[in-house]
Amino acid sequence: MSVTAAKGFTAAGIAAGIKENGNPDLALVVNNGPRRAAAGVFTSNRVKAAPVLWSEQVLKGGEVGAVVLNSGGANACTGPKGFQDTHATAEKAAEVLNGISGFGASGTPGGSDRTDHGDHTDHSAGEIAVASTGLIGLPLPMDKLLPGIEKAAAELSEHGGEKAAIAIKTTDTIHKTAVVGGDGWTVGGMAKGAGMLAPGLATMLVVLTTDADVEAPALDTALRAATRTTFDRVDSDGCMSTNDTVLLLASGASAVTPAYEEFAEAVRTVCADLARQLIGDAEGASKDIRIEVINAATEDDAVEVGRSIARNNLLKCAIHGEDPNWGRVLSAIGTTGAAFEPDELNVAINGVWVCRDGAVGQDRDLVDMRYREVRITADLAAGTDSAVIWANDLTAEYVHENSAYSS
Amino acid sequence: MSVTAAKGFTAAGIAAGIKENGNPDLALVVNNGPRRAAAGVFTSNRVKAAPVLWSEQVLKGGEVGAVVLNSGGANACTGPKGFQDTHATAEKAAEVLNGISGFGASGTPGGSDRTDHGDHTDHSAGEIAVASTGLIGLPLPMDKLLPGIEKAAAELSEHGGEKAAIAIKTTDTIHKTAVVGGDGWTVGGMAKGAGMLAPGLATMLVVLTTDADVEAPALDTALRAATRTTFDRVDSDGCMSTNDTVLLLASGASAVTPAYEEFAEAVRTVCADLARQLIGDAEGASKDIRIEVINAATEDDAVEVGRSIARNNLLKCAIHGEDPNWGRVLSAIGTTGAAFEPDELNVAINGVWVCRDGAVGQDRDLVDMRYREVRITADLAAGTDSAVIWANDLTAEYVHENSAYSS
Numbered sequence: 090m091s092v093t094a095a096k097g098f099t100a101a102g103i104a105a106g107i108k109e110n111g112n113p114d115l116a117l118v119v120n121n122g123p124r125r126a127a128a129g130v131f132t133s134n135r136v137k138a139a140p141v142l143w144s145e146q147v148l149k150g151g152e153v154g155a156v157v158l159n160s161g162g163a164n165a166c167t168g169p170k171g172f173q174d175t176h177a178t179a180e181k182a183a184e185v186l187n188g189i190s191g192f193g194a195s196g197t198p199g200g201s202d203r204t205d206h207g208d209h210t211d212h213s214a215g216e217i218a219v220a221s222t223g224l225i226g227l228p229l230p231m232d233k234l235l236p237g238i239e240k241a242a243a244e245l246s247e248h249g250g251e252k253a254a255i256a257i258k259t260t261d262t263i264h265k266t267a268v269v270g271g272d273g274w275t276v277g278g279m280a281k282g283a284g285m286l287a288p289g290l291a292t293m294l295v296v297l298t299t300d301a302d303v304e305a306p307a308l309d310t311a312l313r314a315a316t317r318t319t320f321d322r323v324d325s326d327g328c329m330s331t332n333d334t335v336l337l338l339a340s341g342a343s344a345v346t347p348a349y350e351e352f353a354e355a356v357r358t359v360c361a362d363l364a365r366q367l368i369g370d371a372e373g374a375s376k377d378i379r380i381e382v383i384n385a386a387t388e389d390d391a392v393e394v395g396r397s398i399a400r401n402n403l404l405k406c407a408i409h410g411e412d413p414n415w416g417r418v419l420s421a422i423g424t425t426g427a428a429f430e431p432d433e434l435n436v437a438i439n440g441v442w443v444c445r446d447g448a449v450g451q452d453r454d455l456v457d458m459r460y461r462e463v464r465i466t467a468d469l470a471a472g473t474d475s476a477v478i479w480a481n482d483l484t485a486e487y488v489h490e491n492s493a494y495s496s
Numbered sequence: 497m498s499v500t501a502a503k504g505f506t507a508a509g510i511a512a513g514i515k516e517n518g519n520p521d522l523a524l525v526v527n528n529g530p531r532r533a534a535a536g537v538f539t540s541n542r543v544k545a546a547p548v549l550w551s552e553q554v555l556k557g558g559e560v561g562a563v564v565l566n567s568g569g570a571n572a573c574t575g576p577k578g579f580q581d582t583h584a585t586a587e588k589a590a591e592v593l594n595g596i597s598g599f600g601a602s603g604t605p606g607g608s609d610r611t612d613h614g615d616h617t618d619h620s621a622g623e624i625a626v627a628s629t630g631l632i633g634l635p636l637p638m639d640k641l642l643p644g645i646e647k648a649a650a651e652l653s654e655h656g657g658e659k660a661a662i663a664i665k666t667t668d669t670i671h672k673t674a675v676v677g678g679d680g681w682t683v684g685g686m687a688k689g690a691g692m693l694a695p696g697l698a699t700m701l702v703v704l705t706t707d708a709d710v711e712a713p714a715l716d717t718a719l720r721a722a723t724r725t726t727f728d729r730v731d732s733d734g735c736m737s738t739n740d741t742v743l744l745l746a747s748g749a750s751a752v753t754p755a756y757e758e759f760a761e762a763v764r765t766v767c768a769d770l771a772r773q774l775i776g777d778a779e780g781a782s783k784d785i786r787i788e789v790i791n792a793a794t795e796d797d798a799v800e801v802g803r804s805i806a807r808n809n810l811l812k813c814a815i816h817g818e819d820p821n822w823g824r825v826l827s828a829i830g831t832t833g834a835a836f837e838p839d840e841l842n843v844a845i846n847g848v849w850v851c852r853d854g855a856v857g858q859d860r861d862l863v864d865m866r867y868r869e870v871r872i873t874a875d876l877a878a879g880t881d882s883a884v885i886w887a888n889d890l891t892a893e894y895v896h897e898n899s900a901y902s903s
Binding site: 133134135136137138165166167168170171224225226227228326327328329330331400401402403406407409410412414415417418419421422423424425429431432436444446447448449461483484485487488489490491492493 | 540541542543544570572573574575577578624631632633634733734735736737738790797807808810811813814816817819821823824825826828829830831832836838839841851853854855856890891892894895896897898900
């Protein structure tokens with residue numbers, strides 16, 4: 090169902106020829122209104138891809154009519170030409186969508202009752218968000234991409250969400266979608282990526298849609314709150330992308346305005362679901378590691394400690410080897426500035442407290458690590474705050490996948 | 497030559513049975529004077545092994561009579577009992593060395609002219625430094641270690657430096673020593689470890705010795721200056737040990753007091769040599785990566801950027817695959833707070849400027865990456881400061897070596 094689970098959206102996913110292997114590589118998501126409210130969060134990497142620089146500007150207006158997403162190339166570190174290519178992509182999408190909007194105005198569900206925001210069949214490039222994913226530093230083949238937009242527009246459908254989700258895959262082995270239903274309204278979404286707001290190749294892309302009648306500022310608040318505790322706490326390999334983009338589009342097509350808390354919780358649930366799927370499909374991973382830091386003095390302390398554990402290569406190797414190596418957990422905690430006393434630290438792995446008071450605890454042989462999900466609990470004994478970070482193990486397959494020439 | 501290259505030192509390395517495979521695992525280094533000045537730097541990990549906590553206290557006195565080092569166990573996260581074990585080790589060493597000191601006073605070169613610091617044949621536990629390396633969280637087999645000290649003491653020799661260097665190996669494939677000669681004085685040393693002041697298993701240990709007649713405060717200044725730009729800038733795998741220890745002992749046996757700058761440079765040279773050897777023998781590595789950050793606004797910026805590049809797993813995989821993936825370098829730079837503009841960044845790999853002005857530069861096919869050493873130059877175009885960080889690639893062998901049960 091993906092991005093077309095919510096009413097008021099059409100989508101398509103096609104093969105434009107950007108990927109040399111002929112796999113789907115271009116997705117189009119269109120908000121048919123009546124509302125076009127939107128919010129977005131982007132990578133905090135200071136080296137930002139052209140589509141991120143573009144879409145950040147688009148989102149400042151609080152309205153997005155459509156999103157063009159491509160795999161097969163990140164359009165990052167491509168200089169002024171790369172930005173021109175993104176601009177041309179948005180212009181082309183606006184032109185093509187306006188060309189079919191006569192049809193759309195009569196043929197799409199939202200076409201007849203667009204009253205609150207004027208004539209939304211008029212698309213302008215300034216309201217077209219663009220997202221790209223793939224190899225950094227290569228120019229996009231615009232001779233493939235631009236005709237691809239026409240092809241995608243011709244295939245726009247209320248049932249196109251699945252195909253759109255498939256078209257944005259890079260090293261993903263599965264496409265990722267999630268849907269939460271409210272009372273008369275829906276939040277759905279799609280994601281690609283093999284890791285964090287810092288994923289494997291060069292990008293996590295997420296598009297969420299809702300037919301709830303919510304204005305841009307509330308969308309923004311709900312989206313930032315949701316990503317802070319979901320995508321921001323997924324750390325597959327510690328490598329932050331130049332292209333990470335999370336968009337939330339609202340069509341208002343349900344004509345229902347849910348209570349803010351209820352809506353925000355739905356957004357958070359969809360984000361958490363997609364984030365969990367990203368970890369579950371991370372490049373080369375054999376384990377999903379849930380790191381919960383408890384009894385921290387502050388939430389920031391808990392996140393800092395969780396991230397330090399998540400990024401410790403030695404521990405990630407140990408987990409891969411099903412070795413409950415709590416010494417490496419302590420070693421990682423010790424590199425942080427969080428409040429704790431070394432001789433008060435406790436660590437559990439899959440529920441067995443293998444470290445008590447900074448030293449040997451329960452018998453490590455009690456720890457069963459056969460399953461994909463591994464739970465590490467780090468008790469800082471310094472307060473009452475907590476946080477959960479998701480990570481993956483480090484495997485020979487990860488090395489292999491990321492050491493191939495120009496992978 | 498190692499720690500016995502400088503006059504006034506004896507050393508030994510033996511198999512005490514701490515390692516189950518019967519390999520050498522206990523080293524003893526004794527300063528026979530006439531001076532016993534010493535300085536030390538230790539891990540900045542807040543979770544410190546018992547021997548680190550002990551030796552930090554010993555070094556506060558500025559005098560070290562002997563160092564006991566063991567491999568086969570880190571004595572980290574071992575609680576109060578671990579600290580008692582370290583204390584017992586120092587007590588045993590003092591007792592044993594005092595027992596043979598009658599022999600030593602007449603039989604060792606420095607025995608006849610110990611005048612400036614009293615009778616240095618008297619050892620006390622408070623002047624015995626202890627260093628341990630191996631698995632975290634396991635108690636040391638004191639029934640093996642304490643008799644081992646007697647055995648090592650019986651084998652102390654002016655030619656024992658090599659054996660001492662061998663006895664402190666863990667996953668090291670070779671033992672590491674270095675010597676620099678001054679005008680009538682010498683600085684020598686030994687090291688073990690497979691990485692940073694943050695190595696592979698659980699430790700970098702380094703003992704440097706000199707017969708230069710230098711007092712503790714000058715030793716301390718020279719050692720801190722040297723480690724800051726050598727061991728502190730080696731980052732094999734980003735994992736900081738609980739046991740890292742670097743000691744510098746001065747016997748004064750040459751009766752020469754070199755100019756401070758000359759002495760400090762010799763210490764720096766030995767540290768740089770040993771640090772380079774650590775990188776060259778890092779666990780599972782196939783490449784040594786020299787990351788030079790140039791034209792930074794500050795040295796701190798240069799180090800921050802260098803370390804971010806050094807710790808980027810995706811880049812480390814790419815280097816392993818001999819892929820000059822400059823996009824991953826830019827992505828790593830972008831996560832830092834250093835001063836730079838993304839469209840002014842330049843990156844060279846093995847001298848080829850594959851990235852110019854934040855975009856594609858010279859042809860990546862010009863980059864020859866067949867050799868073990870790979871040079872990455874990151875030009876921040878923001879100032880005149882620079883720094884060099886050494887790192888390794890990430891390999892399937894690293895994963896294998898560190899995922900074996902209780903490695």
